[in-house]
Amino acid sequence: MTLATDALLARIEAKREEVTALTQALVRIPTVNPPGDAYEACARLVGERLAKKGFVVEYVRALGAPGDCDSHPRVNVIARWQGSAPGECVHFNSHIDVVEAGSGWTFDPFGGEVAHGRVYGRGTCDMKGGLASSIIACEALIESGLPIPGALEISGTVDEESGGFSGVGYLAERGYFSKPRVHHVIIPEPLGVDRICLGHRGVWWGEVETRGRIAHGSMPFLGDSAINHMSAFIHLLETQLQPRLRGRHTAEPVEPPGARVSTLNINSIHGGQVEQHYSQDARGWPTGDLPAPVVAHSCRAVLDRRFIAEENLEAVKQEIIDMLDELKRTRPGFDYGVRDIMSFVPTATPKDAPVVDATARAIARVLGREPSYIASPGTYDQKHIVRTGKLNDCIAYGPGILDLAHQPDEYVGIQELVDSAKIMALAALSLTSGA
Numbered sequence: 001m002t003l004a005t006d007a008l009l010a011r012i013e014a015k016r017e018e019v020t021a022l023t024q025a026l027v028r029i030p031t032v033n034p035p036g037d038a039y040e041a042c043a044r045l046v047g048e049r050l051a052k053k054g055f056v057v058e059y060v061r062a063l064g065a066p067g068d069c070d071s072h073p074r075v076n077v078i079a080r081w082q083g084s085a086p087g088e089c090v091h092f093n094s095h096i097d098v099v100e101a102g103s104g105w106t107f108d109p110f111g112g113e114v115a116h117g118r119v120y121g122r123g124t125c126d127m128k129g130g131l132a133s134s135i136i137a138c139e140a141l142i143e144s145g146l147p148i149p150g151a152l153e154i155s156g157t158v159d160e161e162s163g164g165f166s167g168v169g170y171l172a173e174r175g176y177f178s179k180p181r182v183h184h185v186i187i188p189e190p191l192g193v194d195r196i197c198l199g200h201r202g203v204w205w206g207e208v209e210t211r212g213r214i215a216h217g218s219m220p221f222l223g224d225s226a227i228n229h230m231s232a233f234i235h236l237l238e239t240q241l242q243p244r245l246r247g248r249h250t251a252e253p254v255e256p257p258g259a260r261v262s263t264l265n266i267n268s269i270h271g272g273q274v275e276q277h278y279s280q281d282a283r284g285w286p287t288g289d290l291p292a293p294v295v296a297h298s299c300r301a302v303l304d305r306r307f308i309a310e311e312n313l314e315a316v317k318q319e320i321i322d323m324l325d326e327l328k329r330t331r332p333g334f335d336y337g338v339r340d341i342m343s344f345v346p347t348a349t350p351k352d353a354p355v356v357d358a359t360a361r362a363i364a365r366v367l368g369r370e371p372s373y374i375a376s377p378g379t380y381d382q383k384h385i386v387r388t389g390k391l392n393d394c395i396a397y398g399p400g401i402l403d404l405a406h407q408p409d410e411y412v413g414i415q416e417l418v419d420s421a422k423i424m425a426l427a428a429l430s431l432t433s434g435a
């Protein structure tokens with residue numbers, strides 16, 4: 001097999017300009033989320049290219065799913081190439097949405113400019129470069145004429161940046177990420193060309209509301225401020241819970257190492273009257289809305305609690321409720337409510353799983369070094385594949401430096417695009433042939 005795979009690697013090496021051009025073409029379609037711009041154009045670019053290479057292409061609009069509307073249709077593309085004999089299917093899943101460009105760019109964020117051996121632009125690293133590498137990998141495999149049993153699949157899915165419910169979540173509910181259709185999934189997120197990401201920490205998004213009693217703001221002693229109650233709760237979070245979480249370490253190789261503990265972020269807080277923007281003119285007269293004097297009868301805080309594999313979701317929630325109950329016992333007038341917003345448990349694909357093993361061997365062959373194994377502090381689409389698709393043989397592996405994701409002057413190295421395409425091709429070849 002060595003001679004044949006040498007030829008495959010040489011074939012991909014010769015596609016350096018092609019993988020660069022494809023990354024550029026993808027980046028020039030500004031698929032910004034929110035609101036979910038130009039998804040269909042990007043899906044079509046992928047689908048039309050792969051149809052010419054013999055893939056069967058489906059476009060699946062997530063009708064009725066979060067964010068889907070006629071002005072911003074959530075269009076996903078799934079392409080499947082059937083091999084020469086029965087066998088297992090390797091699926092490469094990339095999200096096509098990107099976050100807004102933001103400020104601070106020295107390159108055109110949607111220009112796909114090439115400089116210093118890199119392609120610059122929003123989404124180069126997260127993760128249109130990875131999508132381009134996976135496409136080049138599969139095309140080279142097909143052109144190589146090597147016997148490939150099973151099937152190759154490539155998908156471009158939407159809304160990963162906002163939870164993936166209209167992308168991988170929607171497709172997973174319809175069997176696109178389950179056996180017998182698919183057996184192994186590689187998500188080319190920008191984790192680095194020599195790193196295999198096995199999974200991610202868990203998350204509980206919840207909303208805590210404190211309640212008070214409305215009164216005139218000039219006589220606050222006649223009411224009971226929900227904001228004061230919230231402040232007592234936040235004080236406990238800061239002085240008791242957050243220090244406790246910092247001492248709760250995981251054995252999982254989460255990167256960066258600062259995230260190898262449990263964390264809590266207070267995402268937002270809203271209390272009292274609806275937020276307005278007050279201003280005065282030169283005379284000191286109000287120019288717009290004015291506040292009315294009331295004591296806040298409600299205050300809501302959104303919590304983003306990331307938990308480690310050693311914890312469980314019920315205990316994570318109970319810990320918060322126990323603190324609220326403690327306040328209810330000790331603080332006159334304290335009353336609260338808790339709502340779940342969204343939760344995902346941690347995922348961790350075993351190191352001896354087929355997709356991990358095949359990718360590790362491919363990294364060693366192409367780069368001449370052993371991979372490192374990591375886990376992600378935040379969730380990504382693996383959560384839907386594991387939870388809804390019930391498929392555990394899934395990793396994130398792709399070109400790019402994670403720290404550059406969502407930053408100005410985001411880029412992906414062209415050498416990394418080529419190297420990761422080689423690694424994806426070798427991994428897919430050994431997984432489909434069961435080697």
Ligand SMILES: [Zn+2]
Pocket residue numbers: 095126127160189190
């Ligand atoms: Zn991403």
